[in-house]
Amino acid sequence: MKKVLLVDDDQVIHGLINSTLNKYSSIFELVHAFDIKTAEAALERDEGISLVVTDIVMPGGDGFQLLAYLQDRHPDLPCIVITSYELPELQERLAGKVFQVFKKPVMSQELADAILRGLKNQHKKSDLGEFSVVGIVQLMETEGTTCRLDVHKSSDHHDISQCIEQNCKEFRGSLFLVQGTIYDAVCGKLVGEEAALKLLSMEGVQVSSCLLDSRNLVRRVHKSNQNLLINAMIQKDHQCEEDEVQNQQQRLLDEGVRLCERLEFTQAQKPLMAFVKENRKNAAGWLWLSRAVTDPKKIKAALAEAHRLEPENPDVLAEVEKARQLGGAAEAKIMRCPFCYAPQEQQPACPCCKASLLTEPSALAKLDPQVVDRRLLLQAAGRFERVLAAEVNPKILFYAGAAYLNLNDFDKALTYFDLLMPIIQVDSRYQKVAEQVGQIVEHIASSQKLDEGGGGAGRPEQAGARRERQLIDNQTDKRTILVVEDSPTTRKVIKMTLQSGGFRVIEAVDGVEALSKLNDDRPDMVLLDIMLPKIDGYKILSILKKNSETKEIPVVMLTSKNRIIDKVKGHLSSASAYLTKPFKPAELISVVNGILDKKGPEASRPAAAQAE
Template identity: 75%
Template sequence: MKKVLLVDDDELIHALIEAALSKHSDSFEIVHAFDVKNATTILERDDISLIVTDLVMPGGDGFQLISQLHEKRQDIPCIVMTSYELPELEQRLEGKVFQFFKKPVMSQELADAILRGLKSQQKRGDLGKFSVVGIVQLMETENTTCRLDVHRFGDHHDINQCVEKNCKEFRGSLFLVQGTIYDAVCGKLTGEEAALKLLSMEGVQVSSCFLDSKSIVRRVHKSNQNLLISAMIEKDHQREEAEGEAVLPQQKLLEDGIRLCERLEFSQAQKPLMSFVKENRQSAEGWLWLSRAVTEPKKIKAALAEAYRLAPEHAEIMEDVEKFRLFGNAAADDLKAIRCPFCYAPLEPAAAVCGFCKACLLTEFASLTNLDPGSVEQRLLRRAAGRFEKVLAAEVNPKILFYAGAVYLNLNDFDKALTYFDLLIPIIQVDSRHQKVAEQVNRIVEHIASSQRMEERGPRPEQVRREKQIIDNQVNKRTVLVVEDSPTTRKVIKMTLQSGGFRVIEAVDGVEALSKLNDNRPDLVLLDIMLPKIDGYKILSILKKNGETKEIPVVMLTSKNRILDKVKGHLSSASAYLTKPFKPSELISVVSGILDKHAPESVKAADLQPG
């Protein structure tokens, strides 16, 4: 029986999915893993046909698992389900993931996706030790729609011994529709480049599995004949490439150093970069990145001088020379520099603001009052934002999540900043080492909420005066139950409502919301649609069927405009809905308006009295 590996740190999710999919127990068996390490062990031990995984988990993340599968086990389809959403997340996972779901997932939709994924694994066949070109020509003759998986043998001199011991390494896949190559993947290569690489291989093991042609996106548009001719030319160049392979480890040193700098791991980046420039002293790029990794002013100056000598017109080198000039004028020779996380400028350890890009660093020496979006170099910060998003496309990195939020905070884009802080909070809350970071994030969220309120109040003095009058005339504060699983969004909503004179009760999921309703009777419920454990639709239904709670007005919260049409039927018993992100004045206006309609006549009359 085929095995489906379910990877999620929430035991309740495992129980709910297994119960929902029990009717398919004759088609597949669910194997459970609660973190990435456990999942990796199971993949090495068991014959897994398909994976369903969350993205954000303690002790590792789904991005790492997906990356491992994409590099080593592309024959295993991967389905992603997550409560979180990074910008353009689905586009980043394209080509690596069989299907993407936003939690909560309907059980039948998940079951259908699993069955489609398993179907793609059926009818696998080992086609033996032939050239890839020969097999493609055979498939073209038979008009076959399939995926060809290519494996290269290990180092055994006896190829039969290698096959017997399964000593082969996965290299890539060709996707054929009626015998024509539509797509290919080989390592980091895709499309035509990957197809040419695979077609030029010989002495490989090839296996096939039939596919539904609807699941194949065409990225190769040349004919098979054209590709085969190009592959023959590629073979002629393979000997030259083999001679150049000795250079590849050196290039990897540079790539590793750059990657570590992009992850803001400057001290770790020094070793590979120093090794690289030692053997490649004429590489301006190597000297430039080394100058960004070292901390002593003399070493920074020396590395930059070499980079400038080799490429004096290089824009980034000229820019970094100017950064060092600003730093070097004030720095002592024995001072160790820190790096601006946004533009890499060298800075004094106690710096609060970068002297080059003008961004607030949000360190222990910086105050939120140092934020000045009007002064920052937007070009440099947007370049940093793109760099952070590239890192986060490969891994959920707490440090990069923090600075991704920080860069958008400096750009005055609060909505994007909250997106990253929202992902960061559940990660740092479970690790005592991140206590200071957690405190800083909380201050930032409070700052965002306060800034939004001030922005909304400034141009509307009459509205503010009326709201204050209504609040002052009320004897008791009205109570709002906020049901929202995002800690940052929940905090912003709470602070906004409290500033409007409301008492706030919080719940992080549907189960806690029902528990709070047993102890308190709120005047209104703000209810997120997308909740863990019990979603907002079900909570709304429970409230309206209960005689004690059916009169409580409910405002539904949703994250995306595009799903409004889908949920209109569910919202018939709700008083209103708000699409996130919303402005503080909009939230106050909607909540006050609904509560005014439901308030006793004596309270309404009091609201109309002059202040």
């Protein structure tokens, strides 16, 4: 029987999926793993696993690590990703690595259908690109075939004449065989023996054949097939050695760039120095080395080499200008701006891109989106998104949020800080970062009119474009708060504030969704905005208080309106409290704790739950 490996650290997810997929037990069996190490051990131990379903964010290593392991050890094994980790470019990055991607919470039947498709298609391999030209020629020689062999890497088996006519970039060339013997060849500008050797050394290509009229064929290859094949193999071996050396060098440069983009400049120096040692005429290598080193003299020396090699390169000129701002004062090692890589001494803001580095609490009050270089910050945000599409990196999550905070786009900034919070809350190494994020959330909450939506960017919310990830938490001792708020920025601030206070948060963007969520779950409290689309907050409150199952749930009304009539209506509508936005996170936590403490830990739980 086929087996499906489910990898997720949440036992609730395992239980939900297992209960739904039981009806397919005659087709496949679920194997459970709760972390990366257990998953890898299961794959090595059990040869019957035919498909993998995995989350991205997990303790002890992330899902990207597992995907890399699968590509290396089990490249033919289909993989489905289910994740609440949603960032730009993630879907595109995963597209080449996985069979399908689902956003949590996922419908179990949809997942079951995807698993069945994955199992069905597992062994359907394309036979394109499986042949070497040498193998085809040897077959033709045995059969004494007269034909023209067209060699190309196009995904379509179109005729070579069409390739030439359409100037197809994937076209490679043709071999002309008479009774199995190679008489002529063309490959780009090469003809005769040179072209034949080039084509015979190719592998992983598509080869198609057509009839050949040999009567007018001019023979330009006079060596035997055997001689050509031997020489082609020698040429191929030499080319492979050269390619391997070149690939090793390129890997050094790629590794250095990757480490720079992850803001690990010290680690990036070793591969970049090794690269420029062997490739002294490569300007890109010197440019990236200048961004990695922290000694001002070495920075200027590396930039001098890059400028000498490519004096008109705009990237080189930009880095030269950044280094010039150091002047001659800095003799000790300096730091790098995480946004634009500019070298600088310890400063609260970058002198180049003008972005605040958030190194001190007072920096939040000095944020000025009017002076920052938006182009450089948006470039940095793009780099951070590429890194985060490949790994869950706390440092990059923080600076991605910081980039958008400098741009006054609070909606996007909170998206990244929201993803960061669950990671730093459970790791003592990030205590200082957790304090910084808390200060940032309080700054946004207390200084912005959050009900306007769209953050500082002021863009309208598109349906489904910014669905928040739902964290399914199996810790039953956490109290649950339903937040009903149509502004995505306000919702994120409230969610992060409550999670930092130890609460589990359910979200709804309007009254209809709120009532639907109340059918599925019984929260300990509802935070309810008054101004909502479809059904306003007062109407929802009335519905809750008339229902015997929900009437005891305390409700806190949220509104930015400060008119007396709204406060009077709030007090007359059986709400437990009334909060005017913007409010400080500490004020929200105080109100929530005060109301729940009065009711007691079990007062608002359903009778069935209390009986347990």
